[in-house]
C-alpha cells in the first residue's frame with residue numbers, strides 16, 4: 581500500500597495538508613495500517629503521542645507523515661516537529677480530532693501521531709558482547725505482552741528482542757502503545773526456530789530457557805560467563821521441546837499459591853532484572 585497520489589488526494593513531501601473528512605482517501609490509507617498486511621506492504625506503522633514521536637525522530641527513525649490535531653497547531657514543539665518532518669522529506673497533516681480518533685481508534689486520542697518506516701534488525705547482525713542480555717520470545721501472541729516486554733527489556737538494558745516463529749506484530753498500534761516508546765530503542769529481530777538455533781550456534785551465547793518443568797532455580801543460573809539469551813515460551817503452550825532442549829539451562833521461577841504460571845511479561849521482567857542485577861544501579865545521589 582502507498583499513500584495516494586491522485587491530483588486531489590495527493591500527499592507530497594514537504595506539504596502541510598488540512599483534512600477534516602473521515603472519508604478522505606489519505607485517511608483511509610492511514611487507517612488501513614491497523615491491518616498487518618498493509619503495514620507489511622507499506623513498510624510503515626503508527627506511533628501515538630508527541631513525546632514518543634519526538635524521541636523517535638531524535639533516535640534517527642524515519643518519519644513519513646506527521647499527523648496532528650488542529651488544536652495542537654501553534655505549540656512550539658509541534659511546529660518544530662512539523663518543520664523537522666518536512667526537512668527530512670516527510671509530510672504533515674493537520675486534522676480534526678474526529679479524524680485522529682478514527683485513526684487511533686480511541687475516544688480521547690493523542691494530539692500527535694507519527695507514521696514511521698518499519699525497522700527490523702537482521703538476526704545475523706545481532707552479535708552479542710559480554711554483558712549483553714537478549715530476550716527471545718517463542719510465538720508471542722498478545723500485543724500487550726509484547727509491548728510490555730519491549731518496554732521492560734529497554735528499562736533493564738537488554739540489547740535486543742528476537743521473535744521466534746509466528747508472532748504478534750511489534751509494529752501494531754497496540755504493541756507500540758504498550759512499549760511507551762521503547763520500540764524505538766530496542767532492536768527487534770525475527771527468526772524461525774531453525775534460524776534461531778543456527779544463530780545460537782555461532783553467537784557464543786548462554787541460552788537460558790524458562791520452563792514450568794525447569795529444575796534450576798532462576799536465581800542460581802549463570803548470567804555472567806557469556807552473553808545471555810532469556811528464552812521465553814508462548815502464553816498458552818509454553819516452550820516446545822525443540823527449543824527447551826536446545827537451551828543450555830532450563831530454569832523455573834518458584835511460585836506459591838494457586839496460579840499455574842506467571843504472565844509471560846511478568847516472568848520476562850523477573851528474568852531480565854535477575855540476569856542484569858549486577859549491571860543495574862541507582863544513580864549515585866548528588
Ligand code: SAM
Pocket residue numbers: 790791792794811812813814815816817818819831832833834835841842843844847
Ligand atoms: N501453560 C504454559 C506452560 O505450560 O508452559 C504456561 C505458559 S506461561 C503463561 C508463558 C511463559 O512464561 C512460559 O513459557 C515461561 O517462559 C514463562 N513462565 C511463566 N511462569 C514461569 C515460571 N514460574 N517459571 C519459569 N517460567 C515461567
